[in-house]
Amino acid sequence: MNKVSFTLTEIKKGVRNYGLYKDKYVHSDQNDNIFFDEKLIINDADGASIFNINESLIQILDKEKGCYYFNGNLVRSKFFIIESSQTLTLLATSAGRRITRGVYERDVVVLNNDLQNSSKQILKNTKDNLIYYTNEFFLLGNKTNLNTYTLSSAEALWHFNLLDLGTYTPLHKQEQKHFEVGKFLGVWQNELLVACDGGLLLAINQESGVITRQWQGLPKGADDYLQNVLRGQLPQQDYVYQLNQAKNRIEAFFLHYYFYIDLESGTLHLINCKDNLKKYQIEQFKYSSAYAEDETHLYTKVTYDRGTLGTDYIPTGLCAFNKQTLEIDWQYRFDQHDDYLQTENPQLSDNKLYQLSADKVLYIFEKEVDV
Amino acid sequence: MLADGITHIELKNIPYTANSTPSTQAIVQVIGQNGAFGNISRLSEFEWVAFANRGNTTTDLKIMWKNVLYNSTGNNLTTRGQQAFDTIWGNMNLRNDIFGAGISRSDAQLDFVDLITELDNPNVTNPKLYSFIKSE
DSSP: OOOOOEEEEEEEESOOEEEEETTEEEEEOTTSOEEETTEEEESSSOTTOEEEEETTEEEEEOSSSOEEEESSSEEEESEEEOOOTTOSSEEEEEOOEEEETTEEEEEEEEEOTTSSOEEEEEEEEEOSEEEEEOSSEEEEEOSSEEEEEETTTOOEEEEEEGGGGOEEOOTTOOSOEEOEEEEEEEEETTEEEEEEETTEEEEEETTTOOEEEEEESOOTTOOHHHHHHHTTOOOSOGGGOEEOTTSSEEEEEEBTEEEEEETTTOOEEEEEOHHHHHTTTEEEEOOOSOOEEOSSEEEEEEEEOHHHHTOSSOOEEEEEEETTTOSEEEEEEESSOTTTTTTOOOEEOSSEEEEEOTTSEEEEEEEOSOO | OOTTSOOEEEEEOSOOOTTOOOOHHHHHHHHSTTSHHHHOSSGGGEEEEEOGGGTOOHHHHHHHHHHHHEETTTTEEOHHHHHHHHHHHHOHHHHHHHHOSSOOHHHHHHHHHHHHHGGGOTTOSSOGGGTTEEEO
16 A cells, blocks of 8 residues: 655754755755855855756845856856756756846856856847746746747747737636746656646647647546536636646646545546545645655645644644555644645655744654654 | 645734734734745735725725835834745745745835835736735
């Protein structure tokens, strides 16, 4: 059954932010010093901005318009890369040049392996962000537009305007809003998967820009409680959706439900976990922008039932959700209120689970063997 | 918090005017690291509501909050304004929601000042940064 359990092995205070590097981590303190394995590596960066590009590359923004990359060595660069594991070339953008509020121009370049120098400029002065690329094309976008270009000559391939999709009514509101690109989830076969604000999930053919599939609204059979709370819609917060590690499911946790779309069949599934959560006095999953995942489990934040526990606050914690049994295998309750973990999400390395808290304590759990 | 699990609402039964200064607690509840700006993922997940039957108007409330964040005489952020920016910058989800992705801290701070002073722009009917402030 591949059950899992963790033990809290380290509590590190004064951590502003962190990123995982192999089985260790890079972290910042409150004075913007950056450390790796407890050794100072930078003494004045933007400690709030540490990003995992992949498991062996971390990006740390500096306080000007550049960044550092840490891959065991430290490199300073003026280019910003995005992850793409299956491409021959490494694409990056230059720092944004401010035109006016919220409008920035950037260049798209091919970056050398030294992460510092560019051998070729592909596109100049684009106002969009680089989102994704393959060996053949790259995708740029903003909240309402997606544009693809050939990698060889930056020739425009297709354009997709989300304003064409019409509007939706935000939950508990009266007004109408246009759908916006919230989160680029990834690629399944030939489909670009996009979560939009408003509870709309899109699959767009990456060669033609045509919508091949879209999902909106709760699946048939959703219970009355959920129909009532979400008014028949999927959660409108685009950030709760994630493409799983195997890249064959879009999934999300909300309230006491685990939701997924099987990308092979396109069917929506809703798993009511209420009874299982109740065993651990857990009331619901917290809305989160990312879930940690390994081969057997998903890791996410939960809140507990204060009535059962007799606290005057809503306690918060972490859980390991078994992908095979669709049940909780392990949970850890912090003796803290529901905002204690803020918007920080758990992160996972080979055998360690990390969680940063509101009071800047990094909790490190180690996986137990032979559970 | 509403039943959808994400909408935070702060209710105030206090009569405010445009020239009022909210209490330290009321300010920190919004802009402090452990306040709303530290804990929401989208600005639309938060509402700061002062009761209309206490004479509050949305226009006055927005001006009051602008004065909390911005020194119009010196044309710079107040200490509270800087604190609000730092909180937003430290919350990656809210940062991306307000400023977009791929922006430097220095540029974001310029954008933040523009978002605050947008309240004075007669051509902007619904300034984005103030969308959480309501009188009901």
